Amino acid sequence: MxxxxxxxxxxxxxxxxxxxxxxxxxxxxxxxxxxxxxxxxxxxxxxxxxxxxxxxxxxxxxxxxxxxxxxxxxxxxxxxxxxxxxxxxxxxxxxxxxxxxxxxxxxxxxxxxxxxxxxxxxFMGPYLGEAALETGIDACVSSWQRFAPNTIPAGAKAGGNYLSGQLIAREARRLGFGEGIALASTGLLSEGAGENLFLVFDGALHTTPVSAALLNGITRNTIITLARENGIEVVERDLPREYLYLCDELFMCGTAAEITPIRSVDGRQVGAGRPGPVTRRIQDLFFGLFDGRTQDTHGWLEPLQG
Ligand code: PMP
Known part of the structure; x- marks a missing residue:
């Protein structure tokens, strides 16, 4: 209970x-x-x-x-x-x-x-399960698209937006997947039900742009910042669905999901089927903020008062 x-x-x-x-x-x-x-x-x-x-x-x-x-x-x-x-x-x-x-x-x-x-x-532990952070999840592309930008603004984190997220997440779970990924009304990649997406090609991070009906995530911004500061190239660009099947590594991110690797999409193995070196490096940099391995140079950690 x-x-x-x-x-x-x-x-x-x-x-x-x-x-x-x-x-x-x-x-x-x-x-x-x-x-x-x-x-x-x-x-x-x-x-x-x-x-x-x-x-x-x-x-x-x-x-x-x-x-x-x-x-x-x-x-x-x-x-x-x-x-x-x-x-x-x-x-x-x-x-x-x-x-x-x-x-x-x-x-x-x-x-x-x-x-x-x-x-x-x-209290909340890892949103997609403790094992998900280690081994990754199996994801699917949803049959539900995200709303078009001239219908509901994806840039607002509003309750009503999460009707879309519920359709995507519930369909994915019903079909036995850990999470669903949605396309935008353009047919190009958007984001997960409640997470932003990063694909890795040749050591560089590629992420979908805010124009792709997604929430401009604070974890996404954290990753982009840490990656660039640590010599990892980041490209924000439109990405077609099939790139999910071609990338070397794939992960989703968000406050709840933190940095969750994706090991397969639509039953196709991503890369070696386990979290790759760039994903691991990003996890280390991100979780390092909380155990002291990554210096908090931006004042992101606001010490609890009271
Ligand atoms: N996209 C959606 C739809 C979300 O609900 C969330 C979680 N708030 C994210 C992306 C990730 O945003 P953040 O990193 O700011 O939590």
């Missing part, structure tokens, strides 16, 4: 988990009008630290701006709430979920309802 933490931040204060309720007629529940973030807090040699908290929360405000939602609390208040809720629950290794949604206040699609905000946190 799911174990819930004791405390949650809701509309400006810390409350008991069971007391953080919203009305069943909240706009967000009916129309998908919510925005959210997923952030991890890691145990580091210098104590627990929230990884790129401010960058994630800035993206939350950007998502809200796209949907014309004026959030009732500012960035500093939200950052403080994130620290407070982790500390209050006595967690050190945790997943954080700040979110905002249109609440109760009218029935129309364009109703300017009051906006509620919350921050939840809980």
């Amino acid at each position: 799911q174990q819930y933490p004791d405390w949650i931040w809701h509309n400006g204060s810390i409350k008991r988990w069971q007391d953080a309720t919203t009305h069943v007629m909240a706009h967000g529940l009916h129309y998908g009008s919510s925005v959210f973030e997923g952030i991890r807090c890691y145990e580091t040699p210098d104590g627990p630290a929230i990884f790129r908290l401010t960058d994630h929360n800035r993206r939350l405000y950007a998502s809200a701006r796209i949907y014309d939602m004026a959030l009732p609390y500012d960035l500093d208040t939200l950052n403080a709430a994130c620290h407070e809720v982790i500390a209050r629950n006595g967690l050190t290794r945790a997943y954080l979920r700040p979110f905002a949604w249109r609440g109760l206040g009218g029935f129309g699609l364009s109703a300017d309802t009051p906006i509620e905000m919350s921050v939840a946190t809980w």
